[in-house]
Amino acid sequence: MLTEQNKIVLNETSQPHSSSAVQAELLAKVPDDLYIPPDALEVILDTFEGPLDLLLYLIRRKNLDILDIPVAQITVQYIQYIEVMQNFRFDLAGEYLVMAAMLAEIKSRMLIPRENEVEDEEDPRAELVRRLQEYERFKQAAQDIDDLPRMSRDTFTVSAEPPEMERQKPLPEVDLREVLLALADVIVRADKFAHHHIQLEPLSTREKMTHILIRLSEIEGGFLPFVSLFKIEEGRLGVVVSFLALLELIKDSLVEIVQTEDEGHIHVKARSGATAALVSFESDMRTSGPTVTESVDQGLLF
């Protein structure tokens, strides 16, 4: 892609468009001298951006006003150029010939004497003059754009070495609503699947279950005195919730109640043992696939 582009640009830049002095000199010679080196002609033809450009050159060279072109004179010159080019078997763009025909037509119309000056009769040159001017203004605009201060030629981008950076990947933001909607979806799916509705237990109980498990996991030996699970500050409701949580944990076979001697202290013990709870999730990684246990059906969903 790049090389192709470069090639194109190279070809195009070989035109001496920027130095008008050279251009004028070269062209001035052509019609007079009969011998023109073929490669010089190639340059000349390439110099013109089409018939309008050539025509404009002829007009400007003779210092003529574009609004009052002596069509006969210009046509002769234009056709001279075309002939020279054709003599060298140049693959002349069709547009050049069309222009020659157009000039000839205008010339012939100009020759017809205007008998009665009808007001709305248009000058046969009008269309050509309009096109020449239109083309010329954009030829000029192209030059103006080329003269604008431009990156990598007149000015350059500036940059400095960035400091060392921790390229942190920002964590996704989550809206609580998204979480809840996700749950709603699961519930709807599970309802259809299981023929009966999921009932969620009070979250306070669930939370308390987690708290008890965390406490057990943090105590060496995994034993906690039964009474330590209850706090007066929690009030009656709090105590009830704690008790329900404990029952739930027992039902789930997550904890067990231990009483070593009659009327002795009751202890709560994690079924999995204290250290197991601290094992990293790595061990969980190995147990892939659903691990359905009995307790699921009892305690979890229904």
Place this chain on the structure above:
Amino acid sequence: MDINQLKRIIEGMLLAAGQPIAVERIQQLFHIDERPVRSDIMDALTQIRQECADRGFELIEVASGYRFQIRQELSPWISRLWEEKPQKYSRALLETLALIAYQQPITRGEIEQVRGVAVSTSIIKTLLEREWVRVVGHREVPGRPAIYATTHKFLDYFNLMSLDQLPTLAEIRELSDENLRLDLENTKVNESSEELETESVSLDSSEGQKLEEREPEND
């Protein structure tokens, strides 16, 4: 060439090059008939360095020459220029998180049972890394699966004092219906997803109200 012009040119060279330039190279970039001596270049560099003292960039010397470098202390701001947009969490992750929140303590197998599909290891890993979820024990069944529960960080992130403040199931069902309605409306208007996002944010503020309204129920 006076020192000011020399400074300007060297400054321009260093900034345009975008890489370190050796003093010799700087010298060579001047035409032979105006080429400054080495000591002049060194003087100019010293002055440039001093003039940058209070700016966002500094002149430093590295193995291959001198270069401008943006000050290290600006890295928090500069790094944001290249910051990737955070990706969104998958539906599967959100479902898993919701189930852990509502059904904790829970094993991966139990989550899978409710969701009806396997929970990928990466989801669990992400939740653990984000410290929204932790392992609170292991179930005493074959494979000793980990039991997951949410953390304080989870509550903090979602601005909750306790799990109690999460909506009840009935409210969630309502939410689901409401969302369905919203979705339908939005499809009609054919609004962009961006606008949808904004909408969910504004709705979220009404969420707080609901939560407050619900509180007596739990007492």
Place this chain on the structure above:
Amino acid sequence: MDINQLKRIIEGMLLAAGQPIAVERIQQLFHIDERPVRSDIMDALTQIRQECADRGFELIEVASGYRFQIRQELSPWISRLWEEKPQKYSRALLETLALIAYQQPITRGEIEQVRGVAVSTSIIKTLLEREWVRVVGHREVPGRPAIYATTHKFLDYFNLMSLDQLPTLAEIRELSDENLRLDLENTKVNESSEELETESVSLDSSEGQKLEEREPEND
């Protein structure tokens, strides 16, 4: 945040980005809890611009925002950093670009009509690849030709803030007796005013010279 720190950060951002940054983007690069208001950023930019007055680079505004760039008068030295000469563009390409810039939105056929020759596909391709022009639609005529328009990158490249800043197009004079008379009287005045216009747009001082060199062609 005090203005000096703000200046340093913005300076660092502009140097690190290596391309124009819009004021809004600068704002967004600050964390929400320290985000400066627009007017503070504008103040900082003004101060930065002033402080660069005597340096090798300057702060300028183009279509896509603010950027630092090397002062034009330093280009003789800076351009020596690179082996290749700055790219030149063919007249065919420049004329095509001019037509798109001034007459947009425009089709290839319309360009060809004005230029009187076919526009080569490679020119269009180059312009599209440089991202100076883009296809903004298709005209609902047989063949559904693409409609072209210029981009922000085009303006950035040519140091323009908007299309308004393009040099003024020459007037088209009507071919009528009245105009003809007027024209003959004013030929000289017209020419000099045209020259002035062009000159006022291009800030480059060397521009005037170029114009003079070009004049014989127009006479």
